[in-house]
Amino acid sequence: MSSYDESDAFGAAAVPLSRRAMGADPKAHAPYLDTLNPAQREAVETLDGPVLMLAGAGTGKTKALTTRIAHLMTTGRARPNEILAVTFTNKAAREMRNRLGALMGEAVEGMPWLGTFHAICVKLLRRHAELVGLKTNFTILDTDDQIRLLKQLVAVEDMDDKRWPARMLAGIIDGWKNRALTPDAIPTADAQAFDGRGVRLYAAYQARLRELNAADFGDLLLHMLTIFTQNEDVLAQYRRWFRYIMVDEYQDTNVAQYLWLRLLAGGHKNICCVGDDDQSIYGWRGAEVGNILRFEQDFEGAKVIRLEQNYRSTPHILAAASGLIDANKGRLGKTLWTEAEEGEKLRLIGHWDGDEEARWIGEEVEALQRGTRGLDPVSLDDMAILVRASHQMRAFEDRFLTIGLPYRVIGGPRFYERLEIRDAMAYFRLAVSLDDDLAFERVVNTPKRGLGDKAVQTIQRTARANGVSLVEGARLAVQTKLLSGKGLKELGILVDALDRWHGQVRSEADTHVELAEMILDESGYTAMWQNDKTPEAPGRLENLKELVKALENFENLQGFLEHVALIMDNESSDAEAKVSIMTLHAAKGLEFPVVFLPGWEDGLFPSQRAMDESGLKGLEEERRLAYVGITRAERLATVSFAANRRVYGQWQSQLPSRFIDELPEDHVEVLTPPGLYGGAYGAAGMAASASPAIAGAATSDLHDRAGRADVYNSPGWKRLQSRSQGARGLAQPVEARGLTIDATAVSSFTEGDRVFHKKFGYGLVSGIEGDKLKVDFEKAGTKHIVARFVVAADAADDVPF
């Protein structure tokens, strides 16, 4: 693989072939070019040399990018394996692969170098691991492993872990890695980091990683950078190999990624970077907007192509977004335009508190779904609620669960980050490699085996003294009876079991799925959750079942573990339509006909912390985030804020976001119910400080919606609040948070029944009101719940595994 010779027959034939294709009548050979606008077409046809494609939101960037790749191939400039195409998310990579497939048929199956920075770097690093002192089967640590490891190192330093938490150190080290700094290259300005011990701990951490034959996320890139800079031959080989380089979301690259790209493109300079400086929202993760702002200097003779025709949003939405982002300084500048019909203005509404906001949005989603107010019905799949911070999702989940509105949370606590999944994975990791000390530490005493801190320390000491892994240390400790009683016996059993599983992984006597089930069974891990009577336990068992099911898609355990380390997202595409809830960050690159943007309050959005930590820079990034949010909407965008919000369980009064003041009045329609600003709710202060748009609304006519009855203004508040009491449609099997509940369970309950609810746990039915149950939950108190969201308690007990 690593010795591709570009002078082979195909490569040699490529050039003349391309001349033919590009010559007399390119259109005849490339009908896809006709579907592009002039700017896109220029971007597609400018194949050689550095190109910067400045693509505003919704301007057909992915289309241009994929068509460009297709064009490289059909003109014979490059074969699929000679194109390096980098994205930031797996989602984006998948999307690109699909679009390419649609464009070119199955011919693109062989694009091995389309992927995220991290995925590509892993692939490369496995080949050259020995150059940085790793073995090719190195393991990839996730954040959790990383912090546990750092904790140990910090403990050795005997520092006050309240003031100097390992988490902070992890952040500092990540920051250095993002800037491509190895321990020996930390600038003196950073020497004081982490009480002056940051650099030393960083070095110790790297040494420990090497001992463990492990790399963290940052290392994947950093190691490749080291390899490229220290091994000219390796770099030269890949420079020849990747004849064309394409980078998506260039504004999000950090220094390490930038250097990596510059090295690889250094020879031929056939690099095409696509990005939008207005959508740079990952500064906190080390992204450097400077990379995109500086592109023309970095790559001399670069061609800059602007994609400015927007195909996504209506003019009002576009204008509102543009007006907002105008407040930022130092932009490259773009003027988005559209041929779309005018459409609705951006809607703005204030609420009394966060619960009211969630309720209103729930009502609104249902109204839009039914197609009231003279608009066509909108599918739930076409609506999204975009929040600044994930904790804001809670209010919506609670509300939607109560009214029975199907929703999906995107990018929430992810499947592979859940406790039970990580535990199970640790067992799998150990079965595959008995040297995985971190995995061993995680599961020695899970389930409880009577092996506490003391016992673990003994094992560690033994292992260290003999220079062996923890599993071997444990074996020695058992043999020499360094432990006693229950612990000794249990540890012996565990070590034997590990040996057995490891043998079975190697012999491949059983399928890996059977093996996985056996491991979870014999380790007592499944039993542990079966005996657990907390409300979460059934859900966890369900997740474990899902995990085993996911295994079926892989050849073996190793392959699966590799996949999981990198692909941390789990998009379950299910048949039923659902409204999406996600963070603004997760929403980048997506689009929805209808978008809700709640929580526009100073301190929440823009986030106080961003402003405290990064000042004006932070504020501008927040503003870009707002811009990203608005530009996700195709037809209808609704911004909202609340006067009061619970923060740490304490009520706090909030002020509308300064971004609201920056929205151009001409493109905003204010929906605020009259009562709210009349002082009746004690929110007069809010009106005084609010934007001109709001202040105007308080005195002007609110019924300006083209003759339509306006549900927000006329019967007003009361109707909004009472409507939710009405009956819902017929119950369907609904999945919320992973547990599917059958509709047959509906209303088969009577008072006194013990029931289980996915979120609230166990409780007793104390009343029945229509399709709703009044339930006294053991932990969550009394709630009114749509009947189809609970199951009989005995049914929840035997969620099978």
Place this chain on the structure above:
DNA sequence: CCTCACAGAACAAAT
């Protein structure tokens, strides 16, 4: 060694 109860801090974003 385990479990429970209490105090105190924590809500920013993710490959």
Place this chain on the structure above:
DNA sequence: TTCTGTGAGG
């Protein structure tokens, strides 16, 4: 509010 770490008691 909810999670985490700590200390007493079994």
